[in-house]
Amino acid sequence: MGLNRQHQIWTAIMGIFLLSLSIMIGFKVGESNIQAKRTRAREVGNAFAQQINRDLYNGLERVQSLEKMVYDNNGKVKNFKDSAKLLKRSYIDSIELLPHGTIKYAYPHPYGQVGVQLEDSQELGEILHSVVNSRKLTSFGPVVTRSGDRLLIIVDPVFLKNTHLWGYVIVTLKVPMVYESSLRSLERVDYDYQFYAERSMTNQHLDLIESSLPTGQDLKNPVSRTFVIGNRKWKLTLAPKKGWRSSKGLPSFILAASISSVIMIWLVNYLKTKERDEKLKELAYRDPLTGLYNRRGFIEELDKQLPQASCLTEVFLDLDDFKLINDLYGHSAGDLALQHLAAYLKKSFPPNSIIGRTGGDEFSVAIVNQDPAESQLMIEKAIGQKQCFEANETEVAFTISAGFAEYPNQGRGIQDLMAKADEALYAAKMAGKNQAFRYQPFMADLSREQLGFNVKQLAQGLPGEFLIYKADGDQKIIFANEHLIQLLGCRDYDDFIDFTKGSFKYFVHPDDRKQVADQIQKQIAEQKENRGSYDVHVIYRVKTKDGQIKRLVDLGRMIDNSNYGKVFFVFLEDQEKLAADRK
Known part of the structure; x- marks a missing residue:
C-alpha cells in the first residue's frame, strides 16, 4: 500500500532533511578531522x-x-x-x-x-x-x-x-x-x-x-x-x-546516511501502518456510500462532544417512502437518493455538526452549541425543501421527515437523547410525513403498529379486487392485488401484466373501451369543484384468461401523486357476485 499525497510530501521533506543532515555531518566531521x-x-x-x-x-x-x-x-x-x-x-x-x-x-x-x-x-x-x-x-x-x-x-x-x-x-x-x-x-x-x-x-x-x-x-x-x-x-x-x-x-x-535510511524506513512503515489503521477506522466508523459517520462512528463522536457541549440538538431524519423509490427506480436510484440527502444535510447544518447515516434511510444530526430555537429553525428549513435528483434521466423527488430532542433539557445521556429524537421522528411520520416534530412526552405512548403495514399488505387485506393505474397517457397499471389477479385467471402479477399488456386500456373488454373512457371523462367534467380528487363509477366487461366474460363494477378515485402524476385508485366487484350477495 502506497502513502497518500500528504505523507509522500512529508517523507520527501524528511528524506531531503536527513540527506542534508548526513552530508553536513560528513562535511563537519571531515572538516574537523582536517583541522x-x-x-x-x-x-x-x-x-x-x-x-x-x-x-x-x-x-x-x-x-x-x-x-x-x-x-x-x-x-x-x-x-x-x-x-x-x-x-x-x-x-x-x-x-x-x-x-x-x-x-x-x-x-x-x-x-x-x-x-x-x-x-x-x-x-x-x-x-x-x-x-x-x-x-x-x-x-x-x-x-x-x-x-x-x-x-x-x-x-x-x-x-x-x-x-x-x-x-x-x-x-x-x-x-x-x-x-x-x-x-x-x-x-x-x-x-x-x-x-x-x-x-x-x-x-x-x-x-x-x-x-x-x-x-x-x-x-x-x-x-x-x-x-x-x-x-x-x-x-x-x-x-x-x-x-x-x-x-x-x-x-x-x-x-549518518545509514542511520537516516533506518529512520526513513521506520517512518514509511509507521505512516503506512497509520494510514492502514486510519483506513480500518474509516471502514469501522464511516458509511462507504455517503462518507458520513455510520451509527458506531456517530455515537462515538457524539460521546466525545456531548460532555463539552453547553447545548445540543439531536435530530433523527429519514426519507419518506424510500422503499417506493427503490421499487420504482431501482436500488441504484435509492443509493443516489441517500447520497443526495447526505450532501444536502452537510450544506443545511453548521460545519461543527455531527452527521451520520445511522440506518438504511435514517440519518442523524447533532447540532452542537447552537441555541435550541435556532436549531429548530434550521431543521424546519431543511425539512421544508423538497428534494430532487436525477436517476436514469428521470427526475426523482422525495421529502424528509424529522424528529429532534434537546440536550440537556430533554435528555442527559446519548441513548436517552437518541431514543427521544427517534420517538419524535415516528410521531412526524404518523402525522403525515414531511414534517419536523420536537419531542414531547406524549410521543412515548404513540403506537407504531400502523407503520408496520406496507401498501401490498394493505391491498391484500382488502375484501375485494383492487387496481392502481395512471390516468394519463397509456394508462399504465401500477399495482393489482392478488384477488384481481385470480379473478382474471392469471398465475401471478407478471402473468397479469403480460395478459393485460400492462395497461388499463387492455384490461377492459374491447367493445367497452370507448364507452368506459367517455363515461370517466364525463363524470370528471361534472365535478366542477376541484378538490384535488375525482370520484368515478363505471361498469364494464373484462375477458378472463380462460375466455370467460365478467361484468365488473368500478369505484375509482383520481388523485395527484408526487411520483406518478394523476393516478386512479380503483375498487372492483364482480357484478354477478355482488347481485347474488344482495339476495
Whole structure:
C-alpha cells in the first residue's frame, strides 16, 4: 500500500532533511578531522623546527667556541689543529680562521673551502662588511662548491678586548647532512616538506633550500613554522603526503546516511501502518456510500462532544417512502437518493455538526452549541425543501421527515437523547410525513403498529379486487392485488401484466373501451369543484384468461401523486357476485 499525497510530501521533506543532515555531518566531521590534522601538522612542524634549530645551533656553537678561544688569547692562535679536531663533526666540512680577512688557519683543508670558493666573491665581501657593522654572527648559503658539494657558511667576527677587529671565524656545514636526520624523520611520519632560508643578512629573500617534492612542485595549503638562527630567518613548511583529505568524513557520512535510511524506513512503515489503521477506522466508523459517520462512528463522536457541549440538538431524519423509490427506480436510484440527502444535510447544518447515516434511510444530526430555537429553525428549513435528483434521466423527488430532542433539557445521556429524537421522528411520520416534530412526552405512548403495514399488505387485506393505474397517457397499471389477479385467471402479477399488456386500456373488454373512457371523462367534467380528487363509477366487461366474460363494477378515485402524476385508485366487484350477495 502506497502513502497518500500528504505523507509522500512529508517523507520527501524528511528524506531531503536527513540527506542534508548526513552530508553536513560528513562535511563537519571531515572538516574537523582536517583541522585536527592541521593542528597535528603544526605540532609536528614545531617539533622538527626545534630539532633543525638544534642541528644548526651545534654548528654555531663551534664557531662561537673558536671565537672565544681567539678572544681569550688576545688574538694569538694556539694549538689550532688540535682544537679544530676536537670541534670537527661529520657534518662540518671545514673550520677556518681569517686574521685580517685572510685565511691563515684551516682544517682539514689546507687552504679552506671559503678561500677556495669565495675569496673573490663580491657577496662574501658584502657579508663580511655587514658582519663587522653588526658585530654579530651570521650565516649564508648554501653555496655550491666546484666539486658539487652544498655548504652552509657561518661567519663570526672576532673583536679583541681593545675592540679592534682581529678577523673572522668561519665554519662550513655540509648540507643537507647537518639537518638530514630531522628531514628524513619528517618523511618517515608521512609528511612532505619544503625548507626555506633568507639568503643572507643583506638579502632577506627566502630561498627554497630543501624539498621532498620533485622540482617545480609546491605543497598545497601547507602549515609553516618560522624561526631565526644565525641572524637569518628560516621557514619549515609541511603537509601530509596524502594531502589534507579526511579519513573520517566519508565514513561519517555513510554512518549518518545509514542511520537516516533506518529512520526513513521506520517512518514509511509507521505512516503506512497509520494510514492502514486510519483506513480500518474509516471502514469501522464511516458509511462507504455517503462518507458520513455510520451509527458506531456517530455515537462515538457524539460521546466525545456531548460532555463539552453547553447545548445540543439531536435530530433523527429519514426519507419518506424510500422503499417506493427503490421499487420504482431501482436500488441504484435509492443509493443516489441517500447520497443526495447526505450532501444536502452537510450544506443545511453548521460545519461543527455531527452527521451520520445511522440506518438504511435514517440519518442523524447533532447540532452542537447552537441555541435550541435556532436549531429548530434550521431543521424546519431543511425539512421544508423538497428534494430532487436525477436517476436514469428521470427526475426523482422525495421529502424528509424529522424528529429532534434537546440536550440537556430533554435528555442527559446519548441513548436517552437518541431514543427521544427517534420517538419524535415516528410521531412526524404518523402525522403525515414531511414534517419536523420536537419531542414531547406524549410521543412515548404513540403506537407504531400502523407503520408496520406496507401498501401490498394493505391491498391484500382488502375484501375485494383492487387496481392502481395512471390516468394519463397509456394508462399504465401500477399495482393489482392478488384477488384481481385470480379473478382474471392469471398465475401471478407478471402473468397479469403480460395478459393485460400492462395497461388499463387492455384490461377492459374491447367493445367497452370507448364507452368506459367517455363515461370517466364525463363524470370528471361534472365535478366542477376541484378538490384535488375525482370520484368515478363505471361498469364494464373484462375477458378472463380462460375466455370467460365478467361484468365488473368500478369505484375509482383520481388523485395527484408526487411520483406518478394523476393516478386512479380503483375498487372492483364482480357484478354477478355482488347481485347474488344482495339476495
